[in-house]
Amino acid sequence: MxxxxxxxxxxxxxxxxxxxxxxxxxxxxxxxxxxxxxxxxxxxxxxxxxxxxxxxxxxxxxxxxxxxxxxxxxxxxxxxxxxxxxxxxxxxxxxxxxxxxxxxxxxxxxxxxxxxxxxxxxxxxxxxxxxxxxMARQEEHAGLFKLLDAAERYRWLQQHQPEMIRREPLTQLASYLGVSRETLSRIRAKK
Amino acid sequence: MxxxxxxxxxxxxxxxxxxxxxxxxxxxxxxxxxxxxxxxxxxxxxxxxxxxxxxxxxxxxxxxxxxxxxxxxxxxxxxxxxxxxxxxxxxxxxxxxxxxxxxxxxxxxxxxxxxxxxxxxxxxxxxxxxxxxxMARQEEHAGLFKLLDAAERYRWLQQHQPEMIRREPLTQLASYLGVSRETLSRIRAKK
DNA sequence: GCCATTTTGTGATCTTTATCACAGGTACAA
DNA sequence: TTGTACCTGTGATAAAGATCACAAAATGGC
Missing domain, CATH: 2.60.120.10 (Jelly Rolls)
Structure with a gap:
């Protein structure tokens, strides 16, 4: 069973x-x-x-x-x-x-x-x-792009979806966050 | 009544x-x-x-x-x-x-x-x-920012929500589209 | 372990968009 | 009509992020 x-x-x-x-x-x-x-x-x-x-x-x-x-x-x-x-x-x-x-x-x-x-x-x-x-999940999500810039979105993810950052390679995360992988790499590099 | x-x-x-x-x-x-x-x-x-x-x-x-x-x-x-x-x-x-x-x-x-x-x-x-x-409304919406740039979002709005463009002043639309009012004004200007 | 493949980091340059500044327009009230 | 407030257009400059190019690191078979 x-x-x-x-x-x-x-x-x-x-x-x-x-x-x-x-x-x-x-x-x-x-x-x-x-x-x-x-x-x-x-x-x-x-x-x-x-x-x-x-x-x-x-x-x-x-x-x-x-x-x-x-x-x-x-x-x-x-x-x-x-x-x-x-x-x-x-x-x-x-x-x-x-x-x-x-x-x-x-x-x-x-x-x-x-x-x-x-x-x-x-x-x-x-x-x-x-x-x-x-719906709630998406409603929360929807605002991210209007309210936050790339670095802030990444930090939001760190706080709200750490699972995602742990398990997902950078390239995939970048596409999810709506930035190029290079930009996300640089965001990660500094602090 | x-x-x-x-x-x-x-x-x-x-x-x-x-x-x-x-x-x-x-x-x-x-x-x-x-x-x-x-x-x-x-x-x-x-x-x-x-x-x-x-x-x-x-x-x-x-x-x-x-x-x-x-x-x-x-x-x-x-x-x-x-x-x-x-x-x-x-x-x-x-x-x-x-x-x-x-x-x-x-x-x-x-x-x-x-x-x-x-x-x-x-x-x-x-x-x-x-x-x-x-939910469907929001699901449709959610992708816009990841998939389209400023000018494309405006055109999307023209096609899918013409009501909004007709009734809402530029400044308000700009905030909705996630761009500055100057940028939206310039998008409008060309073509 | 070793090689091939994928993933990530980093510099240089280009594009898009924001920001600042200001000038016309438009609407509306006194 | 004459302000006054608000909205829109446009130039100049700055900043954020994309793109291109390549090097370094990690990963996965064998």
Whole structure:
């Protein structure tokens, strides 16, 4: 028996109520999945049909723009990765989600989740909570570029996402912070 | 009788199901409100307790950062304005929401909405849909600064939010686009 | 360990954008 | 109409960051 679903249930219990019946109902919605480094959880242009709860390893959302690739976000253990826009509006995704290392995750199927909402108010509440959390994360993020310069953004990351700095090579971080790798290297050099 | 609530119901019907009972239930959740130019729908540091559906006029979310103010977003007729992060986590808002002109809106009370969720699955579905829409809006937005330079962001705005360019003075737009007003003026000048 | 490959550091130069300064414009009130 | 306040345009200069080029360091197979 796979232990990863239990990690998801534990996590959900930490943010909302979850009875045994709801766990039962969620069982039909989720499935453990594995990816190798470089594999895609979601490809650019696909319609996103699931939310992934990362249990081991990490991945990135990445957008390809005239030749070069730009990292939009990173998702680590206990994060939820998805393209909510594509998921809810059933439109093609503008970016891909790709494993940066060997990755284990719990796949939460969109259609089955919508079904489960009808059967369990607790699952419904979790779904809303999930959206709120993803929204909050992005709302926090959104302001960074307008408010801070390159060095300040890096310092913000040090304080708020040290995990990212520890695990991600400089070149990838630079693309995430919206600066060239040379500039980030120089920011790091001084103090 | 105030006609603005009907504008909200019409809007909700355009994105999800809404029975007469649900309209009834929503009645207890919402209230029409008015603001004068410059009034605050939400002040910096307050805990956000409502979502505002704009029926007439427009407002902005604005963050104050060492002396100067920076426009985070603008909300026009049929937009929903709120700080979801503050609303759901009951934390102090990092920004204010302020009327740019005389404003009419429907105030959707957070606590009453949470109550209504329990009574009506349709309202619950609307709540989720609402979050999804706000999320999608922000997800689209978030990439702009990483992907585009100043001139490209302005052109993006021309295509996707012409309303904003028509109604908002250059100085305000510049702060929204994350450039100085001089730079935006020069972008406008050429072509 | 050793080589090939990838990643990071650093200087020189170029581009974009900010900042400063000031001049026209526009709106609105007395 | 005549201010007064605010908004916009434009030049000059400064600063931040990109780009190019290459060297040093780290990493991963074998």
């Amino acid at each position: 796979h232990q990863d679903p239990e990690q998801l249930f534990t996590y959900i219990r930490s943010i909302s109520e979850l009875s045994e019946e709801s766990v039962e109902a969620l069982g039909g919605v989720i499935s453990p999945v594995e990816f190798r480094k470089g594999d895609y959880l979601l490809k650019e242009g696909e319609i996103c049909a699931a939310i992934f709860f990362i249990t081991k390893g990490y991945c990135r959302s990445v957008q390809y723009s005239d030749g070069s690739e730009i990292n939009m976000d990173f998702y680590f253990e206990n994060d939820f990765a998805s393209n909510i826009r594509s998921l809810s509006q059933r439109t093609a995704s503008g970016y891909a989600i790709q494993a940066c290392e060997a990755l284990r995750a719990i796949r939460i199927d969109r259609d089955k989740l919508l079904e489960a909402y009808k059967r369990s108010p607790q699952i419904e509440a979790f779904g809303r909570k999930l959206l709120e959390m993803m | 105030h006609q603005d609530p009907e504008q909200l119901f019409t809007y909700i019907r355009s994105i999800s199901e809404l029975s007469e009972e649900s309209v009834e239930a929503l009645g207890g959740v919402i209230s029409p409100v008015e603001f004068r130019k410059g009034d605050y729908l939400l002040k910096e540091g307050e805990i956000c307790a409502a979502i505002f559906f704009i029926t007439k006029g427009y407002c902005r979310s604005v963050q104050y950062s060492d002396g100067s103010e920076i426009n985070m977003d603008f909300y026009f007729e049929n937009d929903f304005a709120s700080n979801i992060r503050s609303l759901s986590q009951r934390t102090a808002s990092g920004y204010a929401i302020q009327a740019c002109e005389a404003l009419r809106a429907i105030r959707i009370d957070r606590d009453k909405l949470l109550e209504a969720y329990k009574r009506s699955p349709q309202i619950e579905a609307f709540g989720r849909k609402l979050l999804e829409m706000m």
